[in-house]
Amino acid sequence: MGVKRSIPSSEGFDEAFSNPDIKVSTKHFLLLLKENDLGYARIGVAVRKKDIKLAVQRNKIRRKIKGSFNVNTSKLTASDHVVLVKKNITSDSAVIKKELEELWQKLEKLR
RNA sequence: UGAGCUAACUAGAUAAUCGCUCUUUUUAAGAGAGGAAAGUCCGGGCUCCAUUGGACAAGAUGCCAGGUAACACCUGGGAGACGUGAGUCUACGGAAAGUGCAGCAGAAAAUAAACCGCCUAUUAGUUAGGUAAGGGUGAAAAGGUGCGGUAAAAGCGCACCGCGUAAUUGGUAACAUUUUACGGCAUUGCAAACCCCGUCUGGAGCAAGACCAAAUAGAGGUUCUUUAGUCAGUCCUGGCUGAACCUGGGUAGGUUGCUUGAGUUUUAUGGUGACGUAAAACCUAGAUGAAUGAUUAUCCUAGACAGAACCCGGCUUACCGGUUAGCUCACUCC
RNA sequence: GUCCCCUUCGUCUAGUGGUUAGGACACCUGGUUUUCAUCCAGGCAACAGGAGUUCGACUCUCCUAGGGGACG
DSSP, rough: OOOOOOOOOTTTTTHHHSSEEEEESSSSSEEOOOOOOOSOOOOEEEETTTTTHHHHHHHHHHHHHHHHHHHHHHGSSEEEEEEEEEOOOOOOOOHHHHHHHHHHHHHHHHH
């Protein structure tokens, strides 16, 4: 391994926000995809402090998204993935897990 | 048995698999969020700027003694308040330095005063004087009780109680107590109103700062030669300068600071205690779009509040429960 | 992360420790009008929460909650 999977703040983030190549959304998430020329997929998670107030909750959601990304990393292409968490997010872990699976599947279909 | 008070501890556990961050002796091994990491309410360290001294302003603090690097913290003691009690709480200096405020009610709200009363003299009604016992108002009305005294009264006088001042005694002190003397009682409350007094405080903050690389243009305007600007509150003084300020423009990527520290644990010892001293052992997160998760199994009391971002000492707030020790009150039994 | 400010009827706002907490718009009721609007009269309705100081806090002090802003 040893490959950095997270997107550094200096590059990528702003571009993914401003002009993404593909947008995929579910009930609670919005995925922005931007091609890169590094040869591997990268992940970035954006959670607003206003939407989820406790740091514990924010961290939990971030971890779940990253965990799910690592499981499904073989299916994904070489690009930057920015997952935006929407306002009405639930704390139910089963629902989140299901939706993330749905998200990756949708992305695969688009390809 | 029930209801409490005080002090302290704990914050699910074990195993397996797949992943994340850091370190090292790198096909592995080790370590990996809290009692509050939180609020940012105080106090420090650390870094840069200023530093010749003083005045003013501003802010903080406030019973006494001690602890500490320091504090608005802690410990012990005093005083007051609350509680049957164990105990708990307290911004607890000064109101005869000065100013201010005390609505309404009430006669009168701070140099006391006289509405209803009471008493004396006088008169047709009344008027003049004495008085603060009683009534009523209010949060607050200028000692209380008894006896004497008087026209009626009053610390007017006396006794006791309370109060103030001074001395004595105990205590390091705050303060307390006994006795003595003096004072007829003497100036109400509010300083979280202004204020006075004592003590303390230079300013800004890791987005501080340091190094490397890249980029831009050493552009235009204004002001002043002993005045102007600046030196991060103001003034004086002092230092610096051909500069200072304004307008417009450019850049902000990486490394470092970054964890060995007023550190932790154990033992001994001094102290009522906070805490100090000595010795030995140990290294215990360091990320930067930001690391602790997922799945499975077993057990129980079924897991609350909640996530480090330079680091410590406090305070405050949030919190499912559980455990231990000492003490108090009530009831019952012996 | 550091540092500031604010919170009063449904909304926008006044408010010197003693007020029945004032005003405008909105809402409700009645009147005027053939009806509606305008206009007139009346009504409803608030000090973010909790402690403390004070005889008495919207006001002074402390804590908490919520909202907003500055520094890139």
